[in-house]
Amino acid sequence: MAEQTDNGKKAPSKDPEKERRKIKSVAKMKEIMTTYYIEAKTAKDNGKKVAWITSGGPVEFLIAMDVIPVYPENHGAMIGASKMGVDLCEKAEEMGYSRDLCSYARSDIACSVVNGGPIGGLPEPDFLVCCNNICGTVLKWYEVAARYYNVPLFILDTPFIHTTFSEGAKKYVIAQTYEYIAFLEKQCGKKLDYDRMHEVSRLAVEGLRHWQAVLDTAAHKPAPMTAFDAFFHLALIVTLRGTQVAVDYYKQLLDEMNQRIKDGIAMVPNEKYRLLWDNLPVWYRTKWLSDTFAAHDACLVGDTYTSAWSGVMDLIDEDNFIETGAVAYSSVYINVSLDMMLETLKKLIRKYDVDGLVMHSNRSCKPYSLGQYDLQKLVMKELNLPTLIIEADMVDARSFSESQIETRIDAFMETLKA
Amino acid sequence: MESLDKIKKIAIDPYEYARNLKQTAGKPVVGNFCSYTPEELIHAAGGVPFRLFGTKGDILMADAHLQSYCCSLVRGGLEDALKGNLQFLSGTVFPHTCDSIQRLSDIWRLNAGFDLHIDVVLPVKLDTASARAYMVDVLKGFRSDLEAALHVSLSDDTLRQSIRLYNRLRLLLGKIYEVRSTDPDVLSAQDLYYVIKASMVADREEFCDLLTSLLDTLARKVSNPTANKGKRIVLSGGICNHPDIYQALQESGAEVIWDDLCTGTRYFEGQIEETGDPLSAIADRYMSRVVCPAKHLSVTARGESLVRTVQTQQAAGVIFLFLKFCDPHAFDYPYLKKFLDDACIPSILLEVEEQLPSEAQLKTRFETFVDMI
Ligand code: SF4
Numbered sequence A: 001m002a003e004q005t006d007n008g009k010k011a012p013s014k015d016p017e018k019e020r021r022k023i024k025s026v027a028k029m030k031e032i033m034t035t036y037y038i039e040a041k042t043a044k045d046n047g048k049k050v051a052w053i054t055s056g057g058p059v060e061f062l063i064a065m066d067v068i069p070v071y072p073e074n075h076g077a078m079i080g081a082s083k084m085g086v087d088l089c090e091k092a093e094e095m096g097y098s099r100d101l102c103s104y105a106r107s108d109i110a111c112s113v114v115n116g117g118p119i120g121g122l123p124e125p126d127f128l129v130c131c132n133n134i135c136g137t138v139l140k141w142y143e144v145a146a147r148y149y150n151v152p153l154f155i156l157d158t159p160f161i162h163t164t165f166s167e168g169a170k171k172y173v174i175a176q177t178y179e180y181i182a183f184l185e186k187q188c189g190k191k192l193d194y195d196r197m198h199e200v201s202r203l204a205v206e207g208l209r210h211w212q213a214v215l216d217t218a219a220h221k222p223a224p225m226t227a228f229d230a231f232f233h234l235a236l237i238v239t240l241r242g243t244q245v246a247v248d249y250y251k252q253l254l255d256e257m258n259q260r261i262k263d264g265i266a267m268v269p270n271e272k273y274r275l276l277w278d279n280l281p282v283w284y285r286t287k288w289l290s291d292t293f294a295a296h297d298a299c300l301v302g303d304t305y306t307s308a309w310s311g312v313m314d315l316i317d318e319d320n321f322i323e324t325g326a327v328a329y330s331s332v333y334i335n336v337s338l339d340m341m342l343e344t345l346k347k348l349i350r351k352y353d354v355d356g357l358v359m360h361s362n363r364s365c366k367p368y369s370l371g372q373y374d375l376q377k378l379v380m381k382e383l384n385l386p387t388l389i390i391e392a393d394m395v396d397a398r399s400f401s402e403s404q405i406e407t408r409i410d411a412f413m414e415t416l417k418a
Numbered sequence B: 001m002e003s004l005d006k007i008k009k010i011a012i013d014p015y016e017y018a019r020n021l022k023q024t025a026g027k028p029v030v031g032n033f034c035s036y037t038p039e040e041l042i043h044a045a046g047g048v049p050f051r052l053f054g055t056k057g058d059i060l061m062a063d064a065h066l067q068s069y070c071c072s073l074v075r076g077g078l079e080d081a082l083k084g085n086l087q088f089l090s091g092t093v094f095p096h097t098c099d100s101i102q103r104l105s106d107i108w109r110l111n112a113g114f115d116l117h118i119d120v121v122l123p124v125k126l127d128t129a130s131a132r133a134y135m136v137d138v139l140k141g142f143r144s145d146l147e148a149a150l151h152v153s154l155s156d157d158t159l160r161q162s163i164r165l166y167n168r169l170r171l172l173l174g175k176i177y178e179v180r181s182t183d184p185d186v187l188s189a190q191d192l193y194y195v196i197k198a199s200m201v202a203d204r205e206e207f208c209d210l211l212t213s214l215l216d217t218l219a220r221k222v223s224n225p226t227a228n229k230g231k232r233i234v235l236s237g238g239i240c241n242h243p244d245i246y247q248a249l250q251e252s253g254a255e256v257i258w259d260d261l262c263t264g265t266r267y268f269e270g271q272i273e274e275t276g277d278p279l280s281a282i283a284d285r286y287m288s289r290v291v292c293p294a295k296h297l298s299v300t301a302r303g304e305s306l307v308r309t310v311q312t313q314q315a316a317g318v319i320f321l322f323l324k325f326c327d328p329h330a331f332d333y334p335y336l337k338k339f340l341d342d343a344c345i346p347s348i349l350l351e352v353e354e355q356l357p358s359e360a361q362l363k364t365r366f367e368t369f370v371d372m373i
């Protein structure tokens, strides 16, 4: 989770302007997440099963089976945001994991062993569900967890889409969805209740719609929220997708955003330049980045990351979730080729009507970052849009050079202003 | 050894060899980066599968497309393509392996300018019936993509002939490895490296003949496996494109007698059934062959297999040889090392970047290791 963008240094007296700009729903969000993690950590006492699942995996089936889903990637984000990443990454390196590996994976693997991190480690899994629609890293990471905890691992293998998603691939992911159900039924010792599953699917789609609507409010000028806020509020669509709680929360958040638009509350005062962010956040520097851009009257209004979940919702038929969900999850933003990503990027650039694109070249995430240089060139060529590339890492602060990045941001903003 | 000289010539400058081959035989040369390339199909379609190993030169042009945190195989391959060093290729086939290769395929398709570009999106898991069915499906698609790209029609019979040829190639390579493992004096580790490298680029019919004659010569040279001077070690990792490493190893008293490399045993292990449906037969080899770390067979398959290899080969230790920034191998390292530790097999890790460490540095590291075992 990210810090808020607007909580400034603890000033002795509160600036009323700043107070007005704060998103009020944040408190509710924190409460939901705390409850969720307490429930997850006490699952065993309550006779509930815990499954670790990748962020792109079909969590809906777990919800329908009353299994508590736990997300190591969300955990990685929390570690990053609480600035505990370097310590844990170093710990993983001592264990033999190369510094060049994904820092979510490194910090989470280390956490399992030392029970460290912001919440004292994740609850142990009863089984693991790995969907490789985001990367090959999760496959290796979950293999590590499967050995460490000695628990069953289910892999949902979603073939990458370079040009087309073949009929064979479609058959394959649908077949695996049924295997997934059988796996869960075996682990839980009960049958899947298809009526419940239908209800969960409906809620998942509803949650996705509301989340997308929240993100869309930033198309308004000035934007009532920024990409940094989106990073923070994303957790529920990943973690509690398919629950009423997520639906209700995003409804509330949407209302608040609409009200802000009515009241003319902008997240960045004097918003003059609108920017789009690409890739995962730099979790330990969201506040600094947002302030640095805001100092130039620039606002990051949208991003490619937080819409990855809702980007494929139109492919889902909630009455046939089992078959359409599998195809939708195979089609997410980073499981497709660069040319397909470019199309999404262009849509976002138009939707948010941005003046520039900021790409985080994230050492941790090869599938997201390799190819960015080409995307950058294509965006400049086809849309004549200024772009900036920041070399960093999402969790491992050792790969973040503040002075260098500041200079680059300043220079980039100068060209925008010129 | 006339055959060995010919083989070395191919391995030392494969591009030169391919240019000649294309001119004289007029066969399309088809590039690839991975041991999961269904070469039998390319061969049956009249092409020569050509393994790419990265570049020998500096990386300049690829820098405009790939960040520095990407392995030298991917960066180097792109460099050669952009420089025009690979003009002899009709194009390239990209089996799905790691995240970096996956993106390289896109960048290649958008920038390298070859007509032929085929993605073979193989399954990542290799342990279920549905994955096998999908694999067969992918191979079917690959077959028609090849037919379209090379304007041929590919019959089951031709495909079976290619399978037989490749079975022969794999058998010969396996035998050469075996002979060498019995008596490493018959062929240096570096020469063995040239043999395997050439086997991945040469016209395979001719090459099988060269191998047959080489094997004859070697078999005759085998003397009583005397007490060998070097410590027997196994190399484990991805690709090795540095012949100097073998030299340094030998001079440090280590005798590489087997490997677990993409440019090694993973290329020739496992045979393909010569009867029945050829595509299913090809799939079955991939489903049962020693697994690469970018694929999933079980959570312990590679560890068990590595320990078994060391024991069967009566090796004294393992040297892990990875390309820097290679995720799949780096993720497996701690667990493989633990499997070896538990079996009391010493190991060291050498991460290779674009340039090798100096010879002196390499030797010091190897010597320290050899003394330890
Ligand atoms: S950050 Fe990238 S590499 Fe790491 S788990 Fe997420 S998608 Fe995979």
Ligand code: SF4
Pocket: B071, B072, B073, B074, B097, B098, B099, B100, B101, B238, B239, B294, B323, B325, B326, B327, B328, B329
């Ligand atoms: S060496 Fe590793 S990272 Fe590079 S292409 Fe091979 S598997 Fe991928």
